[in-house]
Amino acid sequence: MGKYEVLPAIAGILGLVSFSSLLKNIYDTHNTSTLTWTWIMVNIAGQVLVLLYGLANKAPGLYGPTIVFIIGLIYILYVKFYSEDLPKVEKEVKKEMTIQNH
Numbered sequence: 727m728g729k730y731e732v733l734p735a736i737a738g739i740l741g742l743v744s745f746s747s748l749l750k751n752i753y754d755t756h757n758t759s760t761l762t763w764t765w766i767m768v769n770i771a772g773q774v775l776v777l778l779y780g781l782a783n784k785a786p787g788l789y790g791p792t793i794v795f796i797i798g799l800i801y802i803l804y805v806k807f808y809s810e811d812l813p814k815v816e817k818e819v820k821k822e823m824t825i826q827n828h
Contacts, residue, residue: 731787738791749798758806766806770799 780788
C-alpha cells in the first residue's frame, strides 16, 4: 500500500457518488444529448490511465472506483450510441398519432 493511498481512494468514492446521479438520470431518461462523444471518450481514456497508474504502483484502492467509473462510462456510451435517434423517433410517432387522430 502506497503512502496516502487512501486519499485517491476516497476521492474516487466521492467522484462515484456524484457520478451516480448522472447515471441515474441517464438510466431514467436515456437522454445523453448534453454529453458529447469527446467528453465520453476523454473520460474513458482518463479512467483507463488511472487504472494503469494504480496497477503500476500496486495501489488496490484505485481499482474499485476506477473500474466502476469505466463501467458507468461504457453504459453512457452504449446509451448514447443506441438512443441518439430516440427523440427524433418519439417526435415522429407523436406527429403520426396527431395526424391519425384528426
